[in-house]
Amino acid sequence: MNESETNHKTEKTVVVPLLLIATILAGMLSPMQSAVNGQVGKQLGDGNASAVVSFGSGLVVMAIIILARRSTRKQFASIPHKISKRSIPWWNWLAGCCGAMVVFSEGASASVLGVATFQTTLISGMVISGLVCDRLGIGVAVKQPFNLPRILGAILAIAATVLVVLPSWQAPKVIALAILPFLAGLLAGWQPAGNSAVAQETGSMLVSITWNFIVGFSILGLALLVRVLMGQVTFSLPGTWWMYLGGPLGLLSIALMALLVRGLGLLLLGLASTAGQLIGSVLIDWLIPALGNQVYMVTILGAVVALIGAGIAMIPSAGKHVALDDLEGNN
Template identity: 85%
Template sequence: MNEQHSSNDKLNTAEKTVVVPLLLIATILAGMLSPMQSAVNGQVGKLLKDGNASAVVSFGSGLVVMAVIILARRSTRQQFASIPRKIAARKIPWWNWVAGCCGAMVVFSEGASASVLGVATFQTTLISGMVISGLLCDRLGIGVPEKQMFNFPRILGALLAILATVLVVLPSWQAPKVVALAVLPFLAGLLAGWQPAGNSAVAQETGSMLVSITWNFIVGFTILGAALLIRVMMGQVTFTLPTAWWMYLGGPLGLLSIALMALLVRGLGLLLLGLASTAGQLIGSVLIDWMIPALGAQVYTVTVLGAVVALIGAGIAMMPSAKKKVAVNDLETH
């Protein structure tokens, strides 16, 4: 009996030795979809000369794809139709229903700044903001069952994230406009920390992550579309749809990334998934700027260094706290 258990353990170990590296590679490749999305939305923003218009195109294309998926199944149609009733019931905090605002900010910042900053700089500042936001959300108990106190590794991760942002904007330090644009993805990253918590709560309430993602797109598209419509009516901007087919890939690329991460997390766990996807985002962004000079972004040594520092900072910040976690309910009663 013991020999059988020993044999099974060896087989499981051998499977993990082969499967886990393959899953890590797959996650890194999936992470590269994010900078691809930034590159597409950045070029749409450059063509339309408006980040708001670019974001509407991206959210619109993603919403069309999700609408087709949701309408194809009776169960998801029913779950989606229950949303107004569930919002009125107020079983979950109202802010969970507007988490799509965060995604809207990220996509808006892509259209407004990615083509000017370069994909590598954009992704590094975005990830740096997300690292800091993640630490704050963990500390406040937003989207997690237990609060995590600040400790040295987590603070170090946040400081490295700030250092990474400084490094990637150094080449443009003499151009205040460019530095100001770098603030957009950093702020978007700060806001993005609570978006997964909101989407997860909506998914639990409706019984479907697909419905949650669709609702996320509807909220983002509504906000961005309303803002664009008002600006068009005021004569501040003229809106024309892009003619190139690939300019509508921003939304689908984001959806594909979400779907792949949902599949890969089962085999890797959150920590390895987070590290591998972050590595994919940073590696992909540097490669895009380097291999596609038509995008107009130059890869500096400090840009690569900033990306590496951001990855290290993210890795340190993602490490589970060695100290005992404090339950959310315990802290809220003191």
């Protein structure tokens, strides 16, 4: 082994663990976002209103970023023409609906369920969704068959959901709320595929993210407007500054993941970020009870089971490697 190879190996030994730690910390932004949006929903008394505030704050940040550059302004202005061309399936343009469901479920249920339970059920739904999308060929070049490890990952995801809701089994309302993040996770499987397709079509991931926020904000805002006009709900903005951080926290998480994936690859990034989400969730519930909920032993066990299930389900086959490598190159 020559000096160059030795230096490269040493650098990799040092850098990769640091990147893993950074990814775990970045993954903790997701439960922070859930905690913030959950508190907004609790204060406003409405998950729909909370989601509008979160999407609105994120959209303002993205609008500033997009408008600051001539190239992204031009790419964004081309969206109506590209939609009319129908060069990509129409549903790709509606991927923001999935994000809307996730943020709505945060506002409606995170403060009641606790952040750990919320994140575990969300991740479990995403694991199952990812397996189904792979099987149907959504977002991958080659369809992935259901094999024993992938089925085991799905079973563990379901087991994790059951474990984290066990302490509330006698409270039907809480169990019903736990269905929301699980359904949001099921829907979220095709969102990355849709966003990536829009990014390729427009030539910019920033434009794709902005469009994602516009779609989510429009759907949630229209639903809230109709409910306000019908007298079903009254809407007022939160009076505390940190309650507007839900959208920016989500954007910061996306940006950090985009940077970290270059040094780790998709598999390690997925595992480390999932670990960060679950660790962060338990810590928030444990250290800041006002933002979360009581932590039970089965909650921690459920989070561990969810992480194991996600790890098994994330192991890609050769075909999936190719699809993901192509996706990274195009973005």
